[in-house]
Amino acid sequence: MTSLLQVDNLVKNFGGLTAVSNVSMHLDNNELVALIGPNGAGKTTLFNLLTGVIPVSSGSIVLKGDDGTFALNGKPAYRIAKLGLSRTFQNIRLFKNLSVLDNVLIAMTSRSKEGFIASIFRLPSYYKTEKQLVEEATKLLTIFELEDDMDVLAKNLPYGTQRRLEIVRALATKPQILFLDEPAAGMNPEETANLTQLILKVQHRFHITVLLIEHDMSLVMNLAERIYVLDHGSLLAEGTPDEIKANHKVIKAYLGEGE
Amino acid sequence: GCSTAKTQTKGNTQTGNTVKIGVNMELSGAAAGYGNSQKQGIQLAAQQINKNGGINVNGKKKKIKLIIRDNKTSTTTSASVAAQLTNNDKVSAIVGPATTNAGTAEIPNITKAAVPSVSPSATDPNYTKQKNGKVQPYVFRACYQNNFQGGTAAKFMTNNLKAKRVAVYADNSSDYGTGLAKAFKKSFKGTIVDSQYFSEGDKDFNAVLTSFKSKKIDAIYVPGYYTEVGLIVKQARQNGINVPIVGSDGMADPKLAQIAGDKNASKVYYTTPFSDDVAKSNPTAVKFMNEYKAKYHADAPTFSALAYDSVYMIKSAIESEKSADSVKIAQGLAKIKNFDGVTGKITINKNHDPEKPIAIEQLTNGKVSNSFNIK
Amino acid sequence: MKTNFKYNIIWFIIMVAGFYLMNTLILVGVINTFIENMLVTIGINIILATGLNLIIGFAGQFSLGHAGFMAIGAYATAIITQTATTPVGFYLSVFAGIVVSIIAALIVGIPTLRLRGDYLAIATMGAAEIIRIIINNMKITGGAAGIFNIPQLASWPTVYIMVCVTTIIIVNFIHSRGGRAVTSVREDEIAAEAMGINIFKWKLAAFVLGAATAAVAGSLHASFLQTISPNDFGIMESISILIIVVLGGVGSITGTFVAAIVLGVLDTVLQDFGALRMVIYAVALVLIMIFKPSGILGTWEFSIKRIFNRFKRKERVEQ
Amino acid sequence: MMLQVEKLVVNYGVINAVKGVSFNINQGEIVSLIGANGAGKTTILKTISGLLKPKSGKIVYENQEIQRQKAPKVVAEGISQVPEGRHIFPGLSVMENLQMGAFLIKDRQKVKQSFDEVFERFPILKQRKNQDAATLSGGEQQMLAMGRALMARPKLILLDEPSMGLAPIFINEIFDIIKEINNHGTTVLLIEQNAKKALSISDRGYVLSTGNVQLTGSGEELLANEEVQKAYLGG
Amino acid sequence: MQTVFQQIINGLSLGSIYALLALGYTMVYGIIKLINFAHGDIYMLGAFWGYYVINVWHFNFISALLSAMLVGAASGVIIEYFAYRPLRHSPRITALITAIGVSFFLENGMSYLFSSNTRDFPQIIKQVNYNLGGVLISNIQILILVTACILMVLLQLIIKKTKMGRAMRAVSVDPDAAELVGININWTISFTFALGSALAGAAGVLIGLYYNSIDPLMGMTPGIKAFVAAVLGGIGSVPGASVGGFLIGILETFFQSIGLSAYKDAVVYFVLIVILLIMPAGIFGKNTKEKV
Numbered sequence A: 001m002t003s004l005l006q007v008d009n010l011v012k013n014f015g016g017l018t019a020v021s022n023v024s025m026h027l028d029n030n031e032l033v034a035l036i037g038p039n040g041a042g043k044t045t046l047f048n049l050l051t052g053v054i055p056v057s058s059g060s061i062v063l064k065g066d067d068g069t070f071a072l073n074g075k076p077a078y079r080i081a082k083l084g085l086s087r088t089f090q091n092i093r094l095f096k097n098l099s100v101l102d103n104v105l106i107a108m109t110s111r112s113k114e115g116f117i118a119s120i121f122r123l124p125s126y127y128k129t130e131k132q133l134v135e136e137a138t139k140l141l142t143i144f145e146l147e148d149d150m151d152v153l154a155k156n157l158p159y160g161t162q163r164r165l166e167i168v169r170a171l172a173t174k175p176q177i178l179f180l181d182e183p184a185a186g187m188n189p190e191e192t193a194n195l196t197q198l199i200l201k202v203q204h205r206f207h208i209t210v211l212l213i214e215h216d217m218s219l220v221m222n223l224a225e226r227i228y229v230l231d232h233g234s235l236l237a238e239g240t241p242d243e244i245k246a247n248h249k250v251i252k253a254y255l256g257e258g259e
Numbered sequence B: 001g002c003s004t005a006k007t008q009t010k011g012n013t014q015t016g017n018t019v020k021i022g023v024n025m026e027l028s029g030a031a032a033g034y035g036n037s038q039k040q041g042i043q044l045a046a047q048q049i050n051k052n053g054g055i056n057v058n059g060k061k062k063k064i065k066l067i068i069r070d071n072k073t074s075t076t077t078s079a080s081v082a083a084q085l086t087n088n089d090k091v092s093a094i095v096g097p098a099t100t101n102a103g104t105a106e107i108p109n110i111t112k113a114a115v116p117s118v119s120p121s122a123t124d125p126n127y128t129k130q131k132n133g134k135v136q137p138y139v140f141r142a143c144y145q146n147n148f149q150g151g152t153a154a155k156f157m158t159n160n161l162k163a164k165r166v167a168v169y170a171d172n173s174s175d176y177g178t179g180l181a182k183a184f185k186k187s188f189k190g191t192i193v194d195s196q197y198f199s200e201g202d203k204d205f206n207a208v209l210t211s212f213k214s215k216k217i218d219a220i221y222v223p224g225y226y227t228e229v230g231l232i233v234k235q236a237r238q239n240g241i242n243v244p245i246v247g248s249d250g251m252a253d254p255k256l257a258q259i260a261g262d263k264n265a266s267k268v269y270y271t272t273p274f275s276d277d278v279a280k281s282n283p284t285a286v287k288f289m290n291e292y293k294a295k296y297h298a299d300a301p302t303f304s305a306l307a308y309d310s311v312y313m314i315k316s317a318i319e320s321e322k323s324a325d326s327v328k329i330a331q332g333l334a335k336i337k338n339f340d341g342v343t344g345k346i347t348i349n350k351n352h353d354p355e356k357p358i359a360i361e362q363l364t365n366g367k368v369s370n371s372f373n374i375k
Numbered sequence C: 001m002k003t004n005f006k007y008n009i010i011w012f013i014i015m016v017a018g019f020y021l022m023n024t025l026i027l028v029g030v031i032n033t034f035i036e037n038m039l040v041t042i043g044i045n046i047i048l049a050t051g052l053n054l055i056i057g058f059a060g061q062f063s064l065g066h067a068g069f070m071a072i073g074a075y076a077t078a079i080i081t082q083t084a085t086t087p088v089g090f091y092l093s094v095f096a097g098i099v100v101s102i103i104a105a106l107i108v109g110i111p112t113l114r115l116r117g118d119y120l121a122i123a124t125m126g127a128a129e130i131i132r133i134i135i136n137n138m139k140i141t142g143g144a145a146g147i148f149n150i151p152q153l154a155s156w157p158t159v160y161i162m163v164c165v166t167t168i169i170i171v172n173f174i175h176s177r178g179g180r181a182v183t184s185v186r187e188d189e190i191a192a193e194a195m196g197i198n199i200f201k202w203k204l205a206a207f208v209l210g211a212a213t214a215a216v217a218g219s220l221h222a223s224f225l226q227t228i229s230p231n232d233f234g235i236m237e238s239i240s241i242l243i244i245v246v247l248g249g250v251g252s253i254t255g256t257f258v259a260a261i262v263l264g265v266l267d268t269v270l271q272d273f274g275a276l277r278m279v280i281y282a283v284a285l286v287l288i289m290i291f292k293p294s295g296i297l298g299t300w301e302f303s304i305k306r307i308f309n310r311f312k313r314k315e316r317v318e319q
Numbered sequence D: 001m002m003l004q005v006e007k008l009v010v011n012y013g014v015i016n017a018v019k020g021v022s023f024n025i026n027q028g029e030i031v032s033l034i035g036a037n038g039a040g041k042t043t044i045l046k047t048i049s050g051l052l053k054p055k056s057g058k059i060v061y062e063n064q065e066i067q068r069q070k071a072p073k074v075v076a077e078g079i080s081q082v083p084e085g086r087h088i089f090p091g092l093s094v095m096e097n098l099q100m101g102a103f104l105i106k107d108r109q110k111v112k113q114s115f116d117e118v119f120e121r122f123p124i125l126k127q128r129k130n131q132d133a134a135t136l137s138g139g140e141q142q143m144l145a146m147g148r149a150l151m152a153r154p155k156l157i158l159l160d161e162p163s164m165g166l167a168p169i170f171i172n173e174i175f176d177i178i179k180e181i182n183n184h185g186t187t188v189l190l191i192e193q194n195a196k197k198a199l200s201i202s203d204r205g206y207v208l209s210t211g212n213v214q215l216t217g218s219g220e221e222l223l224a225n226e227e228v229q230k231a232y233l234g235g
Numbered sequence E: 001m002q003t004v005f006q007q008i009i010n011g012l013s014l015g016s017i018y019a020l021l022a023l024g025y026t027m028v029y030g031i032i033k034l035i036n037f038a039h040g041d042i043y044m045l046g047a048f049w050g051y052y053v054i055n056v057w058h059f060n061f062i063s064a065l066l067s068a069m070l071v072g073a074a075s076g077v078i079i080e081y082f083a084y085r086p087l088r089h090s091p092r093i094t095a096l097i098t099a100i101g102v103s104f105f106l107e108n109g110m111s112y113l114f115s116s117n118t119r120d121f122p123q124i125i126k127q128v129n130y131n132l133g134g135v136l137i138s139n140i141q142i143l144i145l146v147t148a149c150i151l152m153v154l155l156q157l158i159i160k161k162t163k164m165g166r167a168m169r170a171v172s173v174d175p176d177a178a179e180l181v182g183i184n185i186n187w188t189i190s191f192t193f194a195l196g197s198a199l200a201g202a203a204g205v206l207i208g209l210y211y212n213s214i215d216p217l218m219g220m221t222p223g224i225k226a227f228v229a230a231v232l233g234g235i236g237s238v239p240g241a242s243v244g245g246f247l248i249g250i251l252e253t254f255f256q257s258i259g260l261s262a263y264k265d266a267v268v269y270f271v272l273i274v275i276l277l278i279m280p281a282g283i284f285g286k287n288t289k290e291k292v
Ligand SMILES: Nc1ncnc2c1ncn2[C@@H]1O[C@H](COP(=O)(O)OP(=O)(O)OP(=O)(O)O)[C@@H](O)[C@H]1O
Pocket: A014, A017, A019, A037, A038, A039, A040, A041, A042, A043, A044, A045, A046, A090, D134, D135, D136, D137, D138, D139, D165, E289, E290, E291
């Protein structure tokens, strides 16, 4: 019973609206879990709570990571990121006016040991760390076939590529858990299929846990080992893809008849 | 070696048929209003001198060539303008700047170039002095320094107005207001009931005046310029404060009464070198005022008069030294005695301050109704 | 490693050459006091504007209070060198100015940097005004009259060296881990935080570094001009530094240099236009912005490395 | 022919986004544009509705060239767009958003009628009519964007990825609504990543790739086309 | 006690002047998010126009006021057309610099053409003081106060209730989408500038009359104060601008009355900062946090 991430009775109120109500869930090591639910169900809000972008109203989030056990609620987003929770955003939030390489390097800053004095006076150690960082970033970019676009400004990338870059950037923080918010939105089926393969590859290669929100059922059903279904802020169902597909409540609230 | 270059010039010698006089003046920025009045005085003086043939330089009549540059009421620009005037334009003397701040900023450069400068209105007591207390060799002025005017006002309050409880309301955006206030407070024998400040550009003084009103005061001392003091007078009277209001030569301008409103401008006094009395008995002043009116269709303000005198002081220095070389002019300026100026008979003392009689004028219904001589 | 060393050496040579060029021109008399004045003013403006560009252009924090920190440096130097009239005294005063302005920047920055955009601008402007008004009412600062007869312990070589030093510090900072963190804050605070960047800390770092260089510029200003008054450090001064930054290109240090030079020269040339000078200046400002909305250089930077690479590529092609 | 686009070329600065695209739409049709990311679909729509100016080419709408006309004029001519990413007016209530849709319509009676029609079609909007549009969920915002466009009583409606980011259950609903709008006499130009759904309700379709039209045909033909299947239908 | 009431009157009448100017600032900011630095200078133009037509063409008060509003509106529209419109798609800071440039241009251009002297504004309405139990208030103070309040209500109605007002709000939140529903953005922005600048023109005449002293730089200080007022109230919000204006007027008066005149601006800025720390978007500003 040592889940990597344990969420208990999480609640978020916006004024009168309860966007997330009493959600309990867990993520285990090296798992690939999906979070689905109708529009406005509170999926993104849940991500925001888990990654500290917005404060929780009540409930607890506990990480049992490699370096120990931490209560995440109440911690600022950057601390949570440093503890190994990294994410992408539903509305892409790249550093638009910076190059692809810089986007990735920035994600590595919080780990980098480069000192202020060393960089101001360009001591040899500065060049050494810089070189290491660039090498590491290049490696990551290569995995995602972005090595040729390293000097392109992020805003000039096609939409699908921007989504890929966001994933690279999230990986560059060396996360234990990766949260992906609608990674396939705006992609056509072919692109979605490619992305599916990529996510699998990444999960294996870096041994990370992935929680993803997606409305594209082809991707969800192909990838997820487990699925949580959220509706009106509460958990509606949890199970394997097959269980979820057959769940009447889920069909009624989310999947719809047909297909 | 680490030796670095230093620029070096030793005074500007005058050549050709003109005497070049530079004007380093606040023509834009916060003090532009004063600067432009002064520019008019300077131009009038130069025009007159040239019409009468020019300056007599050792027997030869030479015309004045004015080189007028704007310092934007900025210290940095003032320094740059001074450098340009002395180095590139090679002027023999400078008139300006109007403000102490811009004035002190030009001192290093004019001193390096050995070109004298006469400021019509820089009033800080230490303006003409070096750090060690010695006089700045190239710095002169045509106006009183603050201690003198502030002290005179204090005497006047006690002796003539018999005021015992006085409130001070001073402009604290330049040395002028604060300096006068300090001098006043030092020499005033009665009680300073309250001491408040306003800044240049302020338009609403009701709050402070209302608080003065409840304090049983005999008079208010308002060192500042007519732009703000005019409004203070107006608002004080409208607030029902009818005690005498005493100020300094920054108020000596016909605009004061216009801004305050004629009926409000009563029981208003100010120290000034440029009194109506003096003017009537002083042909130079009468002539100046008439010509000014003819040229600019307005009554001459004090600032124009001071600037006008500054030009004539330079002329007199050139003529007495029989040379228009800058170093000589500086020597001549230091020796001026009983110079017949619009603002009175001027003698330059060892601090390069002008000694001239001071008067206090009284306004009644916006017109000068009386003037007092304070010794 | 070797190539990096090469670029640094080239930069060093350029700086030394610039110094000797100027020295020679002064000795020969091509540069007189007037030009020297202009160059020093430009130099001081460069220091101010690079610091502000770090805050606005790189960290994306709209500060309108740069003149306040400049004032602190200026007054530190004016007051300290009154009694310590030696070069050592001057450097001591520079140091004191930096320390005080860092403290002030922390006091101002810790609360206000939580504000966004124009609200931050107004708050920093207010903070700078508070600094100025306090100075205006203190005895030791000479009140509204300010301080004059400040010994001239900084002449053009000092300014030149300080321009080099502050620029090196700021540019090196920008190209380091800190610089990247700071830029990410400008681009997207939420994303930056999600990448583990303590946005508040880095905003503050940029703000403090900018304030410290402003203090250095203030010290130089006071010592070179030998006179200062609170009115030199008002809102208009902050705005004129801002103008340099935007005109050169927000986010381009090279642009800041170019704009400071262009405006410095323009300002001196306009001295010949008398009362029209500010009118012409205003029109020029509007026109440059309309035709070059992202500033003279946008975000372009001069880079020796790039020139070298182009050179190499050409050689390769020619072979 | 209702709308005819001829050799349209559109640039963003130096970037050539649309490279000579031609297509047409007949009165009463549903026509789909499909194509990969960055193919230029959004750019074409923005050009039709007057937000962008083409480098060259013609757009003829009801026998009138409109490629130089400004957006408000184009709207007045009867073309409404539901933009990519919805672009509802945050800070304005749902009601006010809809009112904005009818900005150019002077006849109050007609506006009232449009309100009734929209509320009938999207009952959820009626429930939320006083809510700040910014706080609506994604699906609701999409409906609001459609409703707003319908308030202008357009003859031709341009839909840019109306199903993006919607839950499966809403996707079906949205396509039903599009068909219904079309049945009521509005011509539809539809852009979709969900090509399968789009083509299945379309009379005709065009396949774009990097700024050019590659393929065209009826909805069924394209659905059956192998290349299309491979590239856009995930099959 | 009498003094306290008098100070309240002083504060309100000073505040009404800031409010009058802040309203125009807020309108323009509300629509294009531009700090229109030239706003204070349009106020100056209005004052000079009033000065001129009353002295030379012998206009009466009402026609001077209305014509000054027209002149203000026209200059606002012209300035927007030439200096801001070309920069609509540029970074906001660029437009800010042109705004500063325009401000310099107006200040120095007017100084150049008409000299930078201070002049007295023709007292076309005779000032009458009413004494209410020892508390003095003048007819002009009342006039300004009432005008500021009426304009505030009027503007609020325009923005909230009219089609134009809705168009203004739509343009300010999403110009592209506004175009797509048929709003002419240029027209709407011009209208906003005309409205805001007409207010400044009116303020020029009213304040010129009240203080009786005008000069080409008169817009600078109140311009910055009014901007601060607008920010304090929540820039973009009409009631915010009024409340901010009155608050600053009252604060300034209060601190002067307790003897802090030398620090009055410093204290006002300090209060401003404190308020912003508690309410980061000003008193009435909506703290629109982006939805992530
Ligand atoms: N900052 C906020 N203020 C007020 N309400 C909010 C805020 N953020 C989200 N909400 C509301 O909370 C609910 C959940 O929103 P959320 O974005 O989490 O939905 P979602 O499940 O991600 O939907 P979608 O699939 O459309 O992205 C919605 O009703 C939304 O309007």
